Amino acid sequence: MSNQLPVINLMGPTASGKTALACELYEKGGFELISVDSALVYKDMDIGTAKPTKAEQELYPHHLIDIISPLEVYSAAQFVDDASLLIDQIHAKGKTPILVGGTMLYFKALLEGLSSNLPNADQAIRDEIEAKAESEGWDVVYADLCAIDPLAGQKFNVSDKQRIIRALEVYKLTGQPITQLQAEQPKNLPYRYKFHNYALMPDRVELHKRIEQRLKIMWDIGFLSEVESLIEKYDLNENLPSMRSVGYRQVLDFLKNGDRSHNKIAEMEDKALFATRQLAKRQYTWLRSLQKTHTIQTFCTVKQAQEDLRNFYD
Structure with missing residues (x-):
């Protein structure tokens, strides 16, 4: 076990301060940063993803930022492949990788491995499922899933659209329920790594304030223009x-929609705020789930985390 390579995982909900903490650690020397964020992979999506600025990236380089266009797809499997390669390259330089971000699916995939023989995505099948949902409703599509994979139906909600699509896609491609395949297939556990897992989990009220402040800054500096x-x-x-x-x-x-009235702008901003708060809620749920099977030290503040992480650079 002594030859396992140390990897620092720094997790947390959006706006929790994890990126700032990772940059502070980077300044101590001996570290490199790997982004664990499914939105930061996209080029030209800067403001709405709270991506570090070009100047910040020069000071604190992050791997896996700006690697694909917004038209492309990046999967958890691709992340594991890319991150594993980077981790090995960073260790070869005598440094320690810090993986920082809020995409908990990516962390879970890295920590636990992925089922090895599930089929790749099939866009034609996905389009067919989404077309049915649009014409008949997601309730009907969810009922289809429950009929062919009752266990998945228990695990998923009707609102879990992407998971429903994936489960139906796998069934259409293999003729077998995804839950059965996941239970039967071996996982590629990354035994050569020693993960040190940390999570910033601020008080919900404080986090909601930070989310609201961040979104206000995004609107002020041109988020709407960025999407245009x-x-x-x-x-x-x-x-x-x-x-x-x-x-x-x-x-x-x-x-x-085309309506640029003040009321519609305010409505859009409110919807974005609500969606971001819901994202944070899902991230908290993911973290609690990961804590059931992995040791994760949690902190309410960046200061607390700094003290505990000191042993990596003292």
Whole structure:
């Protein structure tokens, strides 16, 4: 076990301060940063993702930022492959990787491995499922899932659209329920790593204040204009994973509606705020779930985390 490579995982909900903490650790020397964020992978999506600025990235370089266009898809499996390669390269330099972000699915995939033989995504099948949902409703599609995979039906809610699509897609491709395949298939556990897991989990009231403040700054510095520029540059639609990111989805809906009245702008901003708070809630839920099977030290404040992480650089 002594030859396991140390990896620091710094998790937390949006606006919790984890990126600032990771940058402070980077300044101590001996570290490199790897982004664990499904939105930061997209080029030209800067303001709405709270992406570190170009100047900040020069001071604190992050791997896995700006690696694909908003038209492309990036999976948890791709993240594990990319992050594992980077972790090994960083250790080869004699440094310690810090993985920082809020995409808990990516952390879970890295910590536990992924089922090895599930089929790749099939866009034609996904389009077919989404078309049925649009014409008949998600309740009908969810009922289809419950009929072919009752266990998945118990685990998922009708609002878990992406998970429902994936489960139905796997069944259509293999003829077997995804829950059965996941239970039967071996997982590629990354035994060569020693994970040190930390999570920033501020008080909910405090976090909601920080989310509201961050969104106000985003609107002030041109989030709306950023999405308009994206629409001009790319052939975007609401079904792309990039445009399902919180904030972008609400702005895209607003721009498609065409009503630029003050009331509609305020409504869009309120929807984005609510969606971001819901994202934070889901991130808390993911973290609590991960805590059941992994040791994760949690902190309410950045200061508390700094004290505990001191042993990595003292």
